[in-house]
Amino acid sequence: MGERIRVLIDGREFEIKKGTPLGEILKLAGVDGAIGGKVGNRILDLQTPLFEGGELKPIFKGDPESLEIMRHSLAHIMAQALKELYGTERVHLGVGPTTEEGFYYDVEVEGHTITEEDLPKIEEKMREIIRRDYPILRKELSREEAIRLFEDLKERYKIDIINRIPPDEVISVYQQGDFVDLCKGPHLPSTGEAGAFKLMSVSGAYWLGRSDQPQLTRIYGIAFWNEKDLEERLKFYEEAKKRDHRRLGRELEFFLIDEEVGPGLVIWLPRGAVYRRVLEDYWKEEHLRRGYHLVYTPHVGRSRLWERSGHLEYYRENMFPEMEMEGEGYFVKPMNCPFHIAIYKSKVRSYKELPLKLAELGTVYRYEMSGVLHGLLRVRGFTQDDAHIICTPDQVDDVIRETLDLALSMLKDFGFEDFRIYLSTKPEYATGTDEQWERAQNALRKAIEELGHDYEVDEGGGAFYGPKIDVKIKDALGRFWQCSTIQFDFNLPERFDMTYVGPDNRKHRPYMIHRAILGSIERFTGILLEHYGGLLPLWLSPTQVRVLPIADRHVEYAKRVFSELERAGFRVELDDREERLGAKIRDAELMKIPYVVVLGDKEVETGTVSVRGKREGNLGSMSLEEFIDMLRRKVESRE
């Protein structure tokens, strides 16, 4: 009784009674209009009593943290709406947290499956509840009271939650009108304060995220303080939809996934194949420049190989099933490592030839559950831009620095500038010695730091066989995608008894690093297509220039321009159909061809070309040489 705590607000210190609600504290401090406060990392609402001193940052409408409070209340408002629409007894609530842009609630409605058609009705009811402007009241209950309350309400999932709350934790409920929900907050002072929202989708979600538990219906919403922000978000979704690589892949004739061929299996169409060849040629050149050896390995390997590698023990559920031939089992490869190891082991290796860098665009097949397949981004057969680096312990630092540098420089060449780097360290169960882990983790950390990048550490997040660096890239819509991974492996060198002869003329165990830069050709292509909205940089574009004669009499000149461009090394097409110019231009635009040259009487007469860029619009007439120079510059700079 009478215990006091010190609270710092806007640099001023207040001494107040322990357990005073945050709202009263702010009133005492003369802070007006706040809807909550932040203490440490916790966001609290006005009704929550404060038991610990420290800095208290008031949160006002419009602060980033304020959204969290509001979205949380909207989840309750949605739950209340569901109860009013479908009957309190029939609606059982799971959890209703906030998300990065809104909120969701997992619910079960007896005797009714909620579909997207129900959403407008639910939204309407939510607006009504907002208009009613119920005060949102916080109450603390004893465990027994809480269980009794939610038993009366037939909220079996809530009771499940209560039973999971640690004994020393306070159990609180929030009430608005006659709706009560178990919740630790924070919430708005009243429902009328809620902002603009929209219910987006309905899907299934397991209770507690466990597939042995019942599946509830998850209703997603997004919410912002005002209509403008909400509209912006909705526009983002439209933009993302327009950039969907599955749609672009079909429209631009890049790839095809055919039901009859098989789900998750990608067929590259001629235009996509041209792009892919350019990409792969670039990739190979970059690797050759850095001393990699390019290798090719088979698509299948004997069962005993996968036995030895440990894949059958640890990875089998992700592999296509075994096939048998002449009494011998084979598996389609889910990874390239064992083959690269076979190459390493094909002769006695001296320390003098290390680091040995073996690279391959290796196509692997993995069983992915049918529900997770998604265009090029999640497939069952894909080509990894894979490499294995085998080196001595004291080469580790250099090797990692060089590898990370290669990864970042290649990603930059594709137009990605913004990276997030993650370092994952030793997990609880791990193979390899402490010394190995130490050395490897240091090498990874040093490489990131020397290249001047920030990174996050995922403590204990490494695989059991070694620590790793993951690189995520940020696309044009601000989304992050994981591409590169640089991963130590202390397991396979042991399993395959890989050795090298050191200067001491004795055998030593090398370090092995597994790395991919783009991740996989398929996935990276999906990301690229979405990043550029299908309008790839000139150097990657399947067709770089399309030549458009206006009338028949210009075709001859057009053919000359066409072959000169081709001779200059560009990928060119000639559109000599009997079509109007407008139609030809439109078709080229739709195929997102970077440049068209229009050739009519004027151009034939003056020996010029009239250039129109997909990005730039009509650039007017220029000589063919000028045009070629321009193209060359852009290709070289990978613009």
Add this chain to the structure above:
RNA sequence: GCUGGCGUAGCUCAGUCGGCAGAGCGCGGGAUUUGUAAUCCCGUGGUCGCGGGUUCAAGUCCCGCCGCCAGCUCCA
């Protein structure tokens, strides 16, 4: 794999209450000789995802399967 939704021409989609399968684009033929995002006319195109069932009659209703979509789960 799980839950829900969807599946009609190469593509995008319409098809009411169970009653003769449609449009636009594309594709083929013809006319037109064209100046920076769609020229006109004619024609072609279907196992309505697949398999059962109900019915006088099924694109439409029911069941199973396949695929796709959203999410969950999974993701050495």
